[in-house]
Amino acid sequence: MKKYDAVIIGFGKGGKTLAGFLAGKGQNVALIEKSDKMYGGTCINVGCIPSKKLVDSTKVLKNKRLDNVEAKEKFYAESIDNKNALIGALRGKNYEMLASKDTVTVYDGTGSFVSKNVVNVENNGENIQIEGEKIFINTGSTTIIPDIKGISESKHVYTSTSLMELKELPKKLTVIGAGYIGLEFASMYSEFGSEVTVIDMADRLMPREDEEIAERVKAILEAKGIKFLLKSKIEEISDRNDKGYVKISGEMGENEVESDAILVAIGRKPNTDGLNLEAAGVKTDERGAVAVDETLKTTADNIWAMGDVKGGLQFTYISLDDFRIIRDNVYGNGNRTVNDRNVIPYSVFINPPLSRVGMTEKEAIEKGYEVKTGKLEAMAIPKGKIEGVTDGLLKTVVDAKTDKILGCTLLCNTSHEMINVVAAAIKAEQKYTFLRDMLFTHPTMTEALNDLFGSVK
Structure with a gap:
């Protein structure tokens, strides 16, 4: 049995970064990945x-101003090809970056625990076992498939992964779930x-977000032609006449939605199936995530977990910070813990994007x-007018006693870039006047922070 200083199960952001770091220290590392289509992890692939x-x-596409359906369908197919080419290149680069190192061995196969130090790797019916002084779980998350009648039998049901492989643009797309992915x-x-x-059972969009912002998001998306069926329960999915049909019930009675494709987007869950965690003495929490302490150590003294598999926020930059903590x-x-992550910005890439940090x-x-x-x-921002994206609303919340920024939500063009500036100010414990009076280049979207924080009262 081959022995390693570290065994990493999963080729995600945290795992691959840790493997490179350990290789740089001269340690022998085994990196296990069950799919050759997942080198680099969820984010890349x-x-x-x-x-x-x-x-x-x-x-x-918007700049091309394509009006006829055939031209749009062709452009969509080309976009899928371009996406696949990009992902293939990134995946290959990630693999070579580690596989080329003398002290890193990449194992293709499914990893599962035999004991707290021994991992079995199964590939096409063949099994080998390896031993690790330290073991790191980085297996990510997987799509939640709800218990809906007919969902497994339908040929028109997709996940976010499989939908992006579809070369033919669905004329009618039904999205199950009004969460961020949906x-x-x-x-x-x-x-x-x-x-x-x-379709969603909730009575409004984005219940965790500011209500005024959420209503603005709904209005913007409806203006694009998106139809929302809220407070609706899905009773059944069925196929007929080469279409998928989603049967729903709600305040307006029963209804049926015809679909070329049905996207299941109700969320993701930690990917722990098949790991045989019990054999290693690794426990999971009530949501099925690997239980960890503030340093990401599991209930086994030589095993740690990072990324989506441990639950919590499912962002690539969280996985990267998990690596830093480990x-x-x-x-x-031993200075860093998860408790240091008190300021975490995030973005939802609708058009325009929604970004938030804090309360x-x-x-x-x-x-x-x-x-x-x-x-x-957002329509008051000159740069937005220049780029032709004026939809949206920006809001901030300030502690009246200390003038410290408590939170900020930006629904506007390039908000995913702007929010990092606000997050940095909050992390540095600056007063809101810091951004109100900051010198920003012009014309930029970021200079709108002058006006946003100048409106605080």
């Missing part, structure tokens, strides 16, 4: 990068030219803060 590449293609895909496919219907605690001075006004009040707020319409 089936998540952030391919979806944002397609989002970028919709902007190109809204991103609804926005994107609407831009490509699909007729999009979104690097500092397992191989460094909403409602959350701040519920936590006992006395607040001041600021608000700015």
Whole structure:
């Protein structure tokens, strides 16, 4: 049995970065990945990068001003090809980056625990076992498939992964779930030219977001032609006449939605099936995520977990920070923990993108803060007018007693870039006047922060 200083199960952001770091220290590392289509992890292959590449293609499509359906369908097929070419290149680069190192061995196959130090790797019926002094779980997450009658039998049901492989643009797309993933895909496919219907049991969009912002998102998406069927329960999915049909019930009684493609987007869950965690003494929490402490150590003293598999926020940059925490605690001075992550910005790539950091006004009040707020319409931003993207609303929440920024939500052009500036100011514990009076280049979207924070009262 071959022995390694470290065995990493999963080729995701945290795992691959850790493998490179350990190789640089001269350690022998085994990296296990069950699919040769997943080198580099979820983000590169089936998540952030391919979806944002397609989002970028919709902007190109808008500039082309293609009016007829055939031209749009051809452009969509070309966009899928371009996305696949990009992903293939990135995947290959990620593989070679590690496989070319003398101290890294990449194992193709499914990893599962035999004991807390021994991992079995199964590939096409063949099994080998390897031993690791330290073991790191980085197996990511997988799409949740709800228990709906007919969902497994339908040939028109897709996940976010499989939908992006579809070369033919669906004329009618039904999205099950109005969460962040569902809204991103609804926005994107609407831009490509699909007729999009979104179904959800909730009574409003984005219940965790500021209500005014969420209503603005709904209005913007409806203006693109997206139809929302909220407070609706899905009773059954069936196929007939080469179409998929989603039967729903709600306040308006029963209804049926005809679809060329049905996207399941109700969320993702930690990917722990088949790991045989019990054999290693690794416990999971009530949601099925690998249980970890503040340093990401599991209930086994030589095993850590990083990325989506441990639950919590499912962002690539969280996985990268998980690596930093493990690097500092397992191989460094032990200064970093998950408790240091008190400022985490995020973006939802609808058009225009929604980005947020910190609390909403409602959350701040519920936590006992006395607040001041600021608000700015996106149409007031010169750079937005230059680029022809004027939809949206910007809001911020400030502690009235200390003038510290409690939170900020930006629904506007390039908000995914702007939010990082606000996050940095919050992390540095600056008062809102810091951004109000900051010198920004002109014309830029970021200079709108002058006006947003200048409106605080």
